[in-house]
Amino acid sequence: MYRTHHCGALRLEDAGKEITLAGWVDISRNLGGMTFIDLRDRFGITQLAFNMEENADLCNQARKVGREWVLQATGVVRERSSKNANRPTGDVEISVTALEVLNSSKVPPFTIQDETDGGDDIRMKFRYLDLRRNPVQQNILFRHKLAMETRKYLSDAEFIEVETPVLIKSTPEGARDFVVPSRINAGQFYALPQSPQTFKQLLMVSGFDRYFQIVKCFRDEDLRADRQPEFTQIDCEMSFVHQEDILNTFEGLTRHLFQTLKGIELRDFPRMQYDDAVRLYGSDKPDLRFGMQFKELNHLAKGKDFAIFDHAELIVGVCADGIADQFSNKDLNEMTEWVKRPQIGAGGLVYVRFNTDGSIKSSIGKFFSDEDLQQWAAEFGAKAGDILFIMSGETDKVRKQLSELRLELGNRLGLRKSDEFKPLWVLDFPLLEWDETTERFYAMHHPFTSPKKADIPRMLNGDHETMKSLRADAYDLVINGVEIGGGSIRIHDRELQSKNFKLLGFTPEKAEDQFGFLVGAFEYGAPPHGGIAFGLDRLCAVLNGQNSIRDFIAFPKNNMGRDTMIDAPSAIDDVQLNELSIQLDIKK
């Protein structure tokens, strides 16, 4: 036994006890007659006291230890004369009688404090030291608790966690697979799963009824900020359910997590059609912490000789309540420049300021009379003190641009509070998504998603607009503008699945080769089923009002998919390549 207690355990009622602690030197202070060391472990910090008069040797020994050294200290708990109310152990200190240095430490390359002086790169290279910092450790602890509570809730609700294989078959549909050459089967490859989708559906065919798994998934995508090549899903599937059953079950899970982990009772889980979300917020994941719904102005703003509006497919805007006094012309110019940046790509921004003195000021006063603008105000329900922000252009593009502007206004106006949580189910996603590059339709969710029953008869008529209008039994759970989960009711009928593959441009041979086992399984009594998957990394971030998923991953990779601490990926030797029957073929 290296210790009798953790460094967070001792209280005033322990005074007089002889104890042993072990931990790291957080800080040490030499005050001449006395030397104090704050000894730290995962559980807390306890003060060690050394008295020059009582034991000079020991005190001198204590003076030599540096930050992050590992110590074992035996001594007697006593009441502190100057207490530290900010620390649970702050009423006591240890009058040390024996000290052993278990390990020394070089000076760390950055400070092991809540606010560190270390930059991103150095903290990633020395991630094991970064993980010693309290905020990072708390994040990882939070993730553990979230996973435990998720398992408890789902297991209590009769879900069974089943491990599905990691070495599976490559299916080029969807994102790019990571592949693994097979040594025993030369020339053949496994793939790492992008999700356990087909396996969880097979488990439903097997009668497991309710499945879940907290599982690593893999996507070989070009990495953007805050994307990881490996990520963790809470993956779930249920049999004999309609969409309503799934929404209720996972609304329950989400409430449970907020309640047990954050002490927060979520109120409503409103529901919104995908089409409405896009029309009213320009996004399939609207942030409902604030209003600023879109209003469309084509009927009011066209035909007034303002060419930009006259040529636009859509004129659309938002109203920011009561900001006319606080938002200067400089602010308005800033917003205009902001939307013109390449990341947003808008041509410009029209504003209409309804001043509190009743006057109206706008950037398009030349073309629109005050009466015209009062009509706009009526459309928005705007009153004196409000400002309208109007954009125009091609429908899809302008909605996206205005959505970005709405979020930016929300940020600037402090409307996106990190301690407020607004969940939303977005329902009835399109079945298909048109890809301009390859000029074909792809499954918006995945090829196993069921079209809405009413849309099945229209599936194979081939007309582009009809195909765009098909809707699926697919849903996303959005919190504060972040998609934390998504799923669908699946096809469980062989005929319908074949029809869907055809719609997606699969030849029967290709469908058979890639998904024959699943379609074959549908012939042996597949039950109606559906499911959902949550991004665990993202869920952790959202519950803590944070943006970066990397802060909730113990050993994340950087934007080049590298682990700079262990230096992976790396070259392998020729023996390995030979055994795997592959050669390098690097084009410069």
Next chain:
Amino acid sequence: MYRTHHCGALRLEDAGKEITLAGWVDISRNLGGMTFIDLRDRFGITQLAFNMEENADLCNQARKVGREWVLQATGVVRERSSKNANRPTGDVEISVTALEVLNSSKVPPFTIQDETDGGDDIRMKFRYLDLRRNPVQQNILFRHKLAMETRKYLSDAEFIEVETPVLIKSTPEGARDFVVPSRINAGQFYALPQSPQTFKQLLMVSGFDRYFQIVKCFRDEDLRADRQPEFTQIDCEMSFVHQEDILNTFEGLTRHLFQTLKGIELRDFPRMQYDDAVRLYGSDKPDLRFGMQFKELNHLAKGKDFAIFDHAELIVGVCADGIADQFSNKDLNEMTEWVKRPQIGAGGLVYVRFNTDGSIKSSIGKFFSDEDLQQWAAEFGAKAGDILFIMSGETDKVRKQLSELRLELGNRLGLRKSDEFKPLWVLDFPLLEWDETTERFYAMHHPFTSPKKADIPRMLNGDHETMKSLRADAYDLVINGVEIGGGSIRIHDRELQSKNFKLLGFTPEKAEDQFGFLVGAFEYGAPPHGGIAFGLDRLCAVLNGQNSIRDFIAFPKNNMGRDTMIDAPSAIDDVQLNELSIQLDIKK
């Protein structure tokens, strides 16, 4: 809602209720006036009743459904006239008023019954149907419960589950890695972890104190029966511990699992030195459900002109109690043939039968007098009715052979009961293992295992026998002759780690290249630490008195590492190879 209840829910007190069930047709019986369908789901079976007189249409509809069809049935719960006491729902049946076929089924390629007529290959190809069978489903459910209880126990004991990366760096030491070509970093590869060893040690350096993870691990080995390329470990690590702390903690976990999952209170967890295990049982994982400890006879059996013994390095045997009457000469001949099979490879087997009438019969009577053999009996504590089985040869080989014979005798004599459980800690494993092929020492556990403190001064003297004699703080937990877990106290000192790498033939450059990050971490205040890993698949099998781990894996691979259901691994297309900067290079 497809149903109001599961198929295992209804009881006599539900009589009169209108309910809806959904599930699979287990069996249907047409008795003329009445038709009965057993409707099955994960939770049980409920009988549906259809009456020709009451509703001929519905009854005719029911007669048409086949096995494994998926039905939704609404009706009224009523008491059965002929009850089925073997089934929790056996007191009631459903008088069906509405029936919907949710899906039909082809005739399955094997029967979906506890005892199926399907062979191994067909059951693996149609694994989703095999998983519908109750014993297989119960195994997977057991695995879920075992994982849940493990997490609960460890989490309650302040362990934190931390996910470590799957895409890591290849380290040729140890078993062969599976590798993953990186597209973004052309010519470089990730490796899949054989275990999270280095990461869990880094987490100790980070101060996580107690870590666990139920985690997939990967080894690209030539597959033997019951080996899987991917398998699951309960991986654990603790800081500030000695070996004793780890043994106690995981004895606690093992007791908890046996108690909660099987209702079994395990008694002792005896401890045995590795050297004693090998000397007394010829194995580092002895099955203690029965005795038959080895006795060595060199001092009694040499010098009697029996050349085989005289030339043998070791003469060693076991005594089978009281079997002289039941073990015929034919049986003895059979055992002799059994040890001569190539799998065992012994030259022969000597027996001494102490008959119940006081006479002695042996296969080496020519060389040894009855007085000689009575001396042997005294050595074994053998009495009338016992049989001695003696083997001889090179020490290591003959011990292994006799160990196999001992286990086979245990099987034949019914001494290895599937409902009896005998745990054992085997301690103080050798630090190093000599490999004949490459003529060098390898780490028996892994390169991070700490030598015993007393052996450290002898580490670098280079003498072969000294190196063989070095012992490590390494331990295995064995139950019923199966190793279910193993671990060690780790090195936490940079100097000692470097010394150990040198011992294992690493150049300083190679050590730095492969494990520089870990050795570097030891310079920043690494605490004393150690850990253990359990094979989850094997643990499930052992707790159920079964041998095959495959039965506890939802989607296992065959002995060629293939998943025959999804047909993986498989060829990938040239576009993928190109993107990954590799080419096939298949030698015929």
